[in-house]
Amino acid sequence: MGDKSVMLAAGGTGGHLFPAFALAQELGRRGVAVDLVTDERGDRYGTGFPARAIHTVPSATLAGRSPAAAAKTIMALASGVRAAYSLIGRVRPGAVIGFGGYPTFPPLVAAKLRGIPTAIHEANAVLGRANRMLAPRVSRIATSFEQTALLSEDLAARVCFTGNPVRDAVIDWSARPYRAAEPDEPFNLLVFGGSQGARYFSEAVPPAIAQLSLDARARLRIVQQCREEDLADVRNAYAAAGVTAELQTFFKDLPERMANAHLVIGRAGASSIAELTVLGRPAILVPLPHAVDNDQLRNATRLADAGAGWCLEQKALTPEKLAATIASLMDKPAVLSAAAHAAKQLGRPDAVVRLADLAEELIGARTTNRA
Known part of the structure; x- marks a missing residue:
């Protein structure tokens, strides 16, 4: 399918899906193909996500602290990584961008294993659990707030303040x-x-x-x-x-x-x-x-x-x-x-533009960051 494409990884909650939706709209305007990879919840809000295809891979959230719960989560995530590795091999995106939550973990890890540029976007003023695990492993980290709690200082060189993208209607x-x-x-x-x-x-x-x-x-x-x-x-x-x-x-x-x-x-x-x-x-x-x-x-x-x-x-x-x-x-x-x-x-109405610039930078279509 070629490298002029971006794979977005977002779980089925509005907080993760809506900014991914906004980025997909902007990338579409720029002629960049978009694939969405999500968990079994998919696009449950009926947004009609603007992607050429929506893929589902197994995932899980740690639901308890018992060894049995942890083992079950690890097995589900491992299964998801295998599925995402195969999917990325077929789709061959130029970059993979995750929007937080455990459903983003398998695609981002699989992309790392395949040597594909990656980024995560943190929508909140504090780095979420899944993003904390992924942050040291990705190429770039996009933030919605100029100061993001629990974001390690040794990752500062990878951080890009974009803001949180909103949909065209907003x-x-x-x-x-x-x-x-x-x-x-x-x-x-x-x-x-x-x-x-x-x-x-x-x-x-x-x-x-x-x-x-x-x-x-x-x-x-x-x-x-x-x-x-x-x-x-x-x-x-x-x-x-x-x-x-x-x-x-x-x-x-x-x-x-x-x-x-x-x-x-x-x-x-x-x-x-x-x-x-x-x-x-x-x-x-x-x-x-x-x-x-x-x-x-x-x-x-x-x-x-x-x-x-x-x-x-x-x-x-x-x-x-x-x-x-x-x-x-x-x-x-x-x-x-x-x-x-x-x-x-x-407000950052230009957040989606900044994030799309970052996506194009990752796939090699853009060589400089927007100021």
Whole structure:
């Protein structure tokens, strides 16, 4: 198939799949063929991944600390490396780029064994477990934040700060400037918990909204992502509070919904952070608790420290506290506008261009880095 191609390795979670999707779009514009290698979850979000082929190789995540669990994981990864080695021999990509998570481990190791240039992309503010294992073995390391925790200093020469790529639709909607709602205008509140929604927000946000004043509730226009089993309860709660709400299990037009929002409430996954900052939208971020390496807390803290949003940890978040925060922000358009501006300053709309430059450098089509 030739060397003018790149193989992308990404697991079936939105945080890994969406930046790979954005890079595939950009490489396609440059005439570079793309293959995607993933685990059995594949493209479960129905994105229609822009690759000439989608390949599946075995993988596993360490699910326990027992010797039996470790042995099972090692066997699955070894099987994946053998399958990926054979696949890469057939496809013959010019480079292989991984986007984190254990599904990227077999293709990156196999590429190393075949002498093919490799890179990993870290979406979060802390280097993930799989990427920590791969970092010493790859040609280049692309980061989404200028400072990435747990990234060894002796690898600094391989690091390239690119930012986290976002999909074309996000870039398109980023041209819409933010305008805060005045106190007598409707207020658009968007609530989502990442690519799969979140039970927590279905349980936590409606009780908080119910505590707002009648005037505040009358102003609200809520768009919320919910799990199928939570839809009826959330719909009934908002109806009882007299609040206008649109609920869906998944919004394919989420970038447009984000662009239209005056305030977002969400988790602090890497893709959400990247999209919020490129769009320049203020957000109340509730990091997923108990996440490995506290990656979401680190992501949210980076935004909060820059004045681009508010980080509220779930363990200390009561309906009263969330209601007070929402009410305060609804009455302070200048504060929201300032946060939107700060978020926009953090955004890297050129991240996909920088990462595509790196990919072309790896396959020999580009000899210099973009400044």
